[in-house]
Amino acid sequence: MKQIIQDLKKGDTILEEVPVPSVKAGAVLIKTTRTLVSLGTERMLVEFGKANFIQKAKQQPDKVKMVLDKVKTDGLKPTLDSVFNKLNQPLPLGYCNVGEVAAVGKGVTEFAIGDRVASNGNHAEYVLVPKNLVAKIPDGVTDEEAAFTVIGSIGLQGIRLLNPTFGETIVVVGLGLIGLVTAELLKANGCKVIGFDYDAEKVAIANAKGITAINPAEGTDQVKFVESFTNGTGADGVIITASNKSNEIISQSAKMCRKRGRVVLVGVIGLDISRADFYEKEISFQVSCSYGPGRYDEQYEQKGNDYPIGFVRWTEKRNFEAILNALSNGSLDVKPLITERISLKDYNTIYGDMGNSKSIASILVYDQTETPVTTVKVTEKSFKGQKGVVGIIGAGNFTSSTLMPQLKKLNANVKYIASSGGLSSTTMAKRYGVANSTSDYQEILKDSETDLVMITTKHNSHAKFVIETLKAGKSVFVEKPLALNQDELTEIIExxxxxxxxxxxGFNRRFAPLAQQMKKLLGNDNTPKNIIATMNAGYIPKEVWVHDMEVGGGRIIGEACHYIDLCTYFADSKVVAVCMNAMGTNPDESTDNASILLKYENGTNAVVNYFANGSKGYSKERLEVYSQERTLIMDNWRRLKTYGFKGGNSKSKQDKGHHNQFEALINQQKNGGAPIIPFDVIVNTTKASFAAIESLKEGKWIEI
Structure with missing residues (x-):
């Protein structure tokens, strides 16, 4: 299928050939018929993509600070690699999609194949959208009209926050696409509406809809006009739908209001607010978040958990339905807003010069004649008779930033990259010369030439993919963790x-050059050691999936397992008991500030400190090993200091062992031999991570 994407590094807007998304539980696969181009939002994204690095940095000063902090701790090259990796990930454009349901995922009962639906899907011939972001289109509403559903919901949410009452005077600043829809909805709500815009055509459309619309370029003072219109009272409220960096808009909006008036921001403007403008009249100000309650809430959007209507009357989905109802009963008429209709293949007619476009609403028309496919051939390659042929399941940040660059250095034979959406895998396949991109991982398991499957998906899918791959008779590499609970681990072992x-x-730290140097210095006499491993992991917001115990397993099982394995590597023994203490009061929730005590068979004692409340300016990882009146201190995989040894101090570029790990893995797959980490050691580390959580819950040592 074809999809429009924005290349953030080169600035190109591309019509890409990608696999059709795979159907997921709780989601709907939609065959697109129409999409609406949101010129304001998409123009910003396109212009950001075309900007040079300095211009990009000026637009995102908060990200610049993060980059500078990373340079201080990790060094220049790893930081630049991380920045360029982000820029190499394309942005799918569009969020106003209409089409027919082609398939429904498990747990979806409110939609059936053939239903006409509107959603926030991208500009693509097929889109996969969670069910709470999809709404049925009433009979009598055309696909073109329904394409305005999401845009209309953005305006409607601004209105709901303003809470206008019948007869109030409301000003709409900016009569672009969202502004015109907002003004018409306000009029349908019984409000007297004033609209301001510097585009004569948009002002004319608003006037034709019965809105008092003014072009300030013709000499009208906006504040004085509102005062005159309201007989000196001022507007009851202002909704700003404009896109402008000027601070003048927010100031004028406050001055237009009556005492205790309301201002709601839907657009993007300068926000250097004058206290005096708001203080004297006690004006309230609020920013509207997209389509309504539920937006950016993973429980609502991704897991399909609706808010009870008795407590949240208008969710984003119910806003979608309200707009579709308004289109159906004629209280919202969007047909006059359509400037042009363009075939998808001619997309550049719109995106080629968006900066000078005078279009209000551009409709993309989809004429699909090709049979959809789940696998796209990207590079012509032969793998006949070769060993170590790789298929990768997962095309997220780890695959992009770490796995693929290392496999490229090793000239690994990568035949497939799979991603559920198809876009990220296609982008990566093109970038690294991989033969195929697929949205169906079963293609990898069925392929007779592929003998090594690498799994880099979200943590809750690891065990499932590992088990299926083993049953398919293929070797497995899975990025940590191996499993999230004992039941999964037991099945994997069987x-x-x-x-x-x-x-x-993927316990790569044991393969780091400094780790191997430390191991060599310590020797192989199996003497008990004291080990202190500290990970200054950094704060991750609680809503991120890693903290979800069912999806990410929490940061101890999901990430601290790295350091349990590293301690095991130096102990050269197995963990027999674990005790963990952590900040926080609820042991059933994810914890990211904890100290884990590990007791080993050979008497080694280890402490893993996993902290999220430290400074980003401090080293992210530190390791101390004490043995036979000697001490080793490793700082952030860049420096090693030795005490009691003859020499051994060293400095190097940061290397966490990924290259050595993947080199050993590929060689083992090609040439045979023992696994790069013994399976019983992997199982012991996994059990130790489970025991840490159990210890926190029960408040005691847990034996393994």
């Missing part, structure tokens, strides 16, 4: 013991 392939987990 399946692995019946297989004759290898299984590896």
């Amino acid at each position: 399946v692995y013991n019946k297989s004759n392939v290898s299984l590896s987990v």
Whole structure:
């Protein structure tokens, strides 16, 4: 299928050929018929993509500070690699989609194949959208009209926050697409509406709809006009739908208001607010968030958990339905707003010169004649007779920033990259010369030439993919963790013991050059050691999926397992008991500030400090090993200091062991031999991470 994307690095807007998304539980696959181009929002994204690095930095000063902090701790090259990796990830454009339901995922009962629906899907021939972001289109509403559903909901949410009453005077600043829809909805709500815009055509459309619309360029003072219109009282409220960096708009909006008036921001403007403008009349100000309650809430959007109507009357989905109802009963007429209708293949007619476009609403028309496919051939390659042929399931940040660059250096034979949406895998396949991009991971498992499957998906899918891959008779590398609970681990052990392939987990720290140097200095006499491993992991907001115990497993199982394995590597022994203490009062929730005590068979004692409340200016990782009146201190995989040894101090560029790990893995797959990490060690580390959580809940040592 074809999809419009924005290349943030080169600035190009591209019609890309990608696989059709795979159907997920709780989601709807939609065959697109029409999409609406949101010129204001999409113009900003396109212009950002075309901007040079300095211009991009000026637009995102908060990100610049993050980059500078990372340079201080990790060094210049790793930081630049991270920045360029982000810029190499394309942005799918569009969020106003209409089409027919082509398939429904598990748990979706309110939609059936063939239903006409509106959603916030992208500009693509097929889109996969969670059910709470999809609404049925009433009979009598055309696809073109329904394409305004999401744009209309943005305006409607601004109105709901303003809470206008019948007869109030409301000003709409900016009569672009959202502004015109907002003004008409306000009029339908029984309000007297004043609109301001510097575009004569938009002002004319508003006037034709019975809105008092003014072009300030013709000499009208906006504030004085409102005062005159309201007999000196001032407007009851102002909704700003303009896009302008000037601070004048917010100041004028306050001055237009009556005492205790309301101002709601839907657009994007300068916000250097004068206290005097708002103080004297006690004006309230609020920013509207997109389509309504539920936006950016993973429980609502991704997991399909609706808010009870008795407590949240208007969610984003119910706003969608309200707009569609307004289109159906004629209280909202969007047909006069349509400036042009363009075939998808001619998309550049719109995107080629968006900065000078005078269009109000541009409709993309989809004429799909090709049979949709789940696998796209990107690069012509032969893998006949080769060993170590790789298929990758997962095309997220780890694959993009770490896995693929290392596999490229190793000239690995990568035949597939799979992603559920198809876009990220296609982008990566093109960038690294991979043969195929697919949205159906089963293609990898069925392929007879692929003998090594690398899994880099979200944590809750790891065990499932590992088990399926082992049953398919292929070796597995899975980025940590191996499993999220004992039941998953038990099934993996059972399946692995019946297989004759290898299984590896991404515990890369043990392969880092400094770790291997430390191990060599310590020797192999199995003497008990004291180990202190500290990870200054950094804060991650609670709503991020890593904290979800069912999806990410929390940061101890999901991330601290790295350091349990590293301690095991230096101990050269297995963990026999674990005790963990953590900040926080609820042991059933994810914790990211904890100290884990590890007791080993050979008497080694280890402490893993996993903290999220430290300074970003401090080293992210630090390791101390004490043994036989000697001490090793490793700082952030860049420096090693030795005490009691003859030499051994060293400095290097940051290297966390990924290259050595993948080199050993590929060589083992090609040439045979023992797994790069013994399976029983992987199982022991996984059990130790589970025991840490159990220890916190029960308040005692847990034996393994």
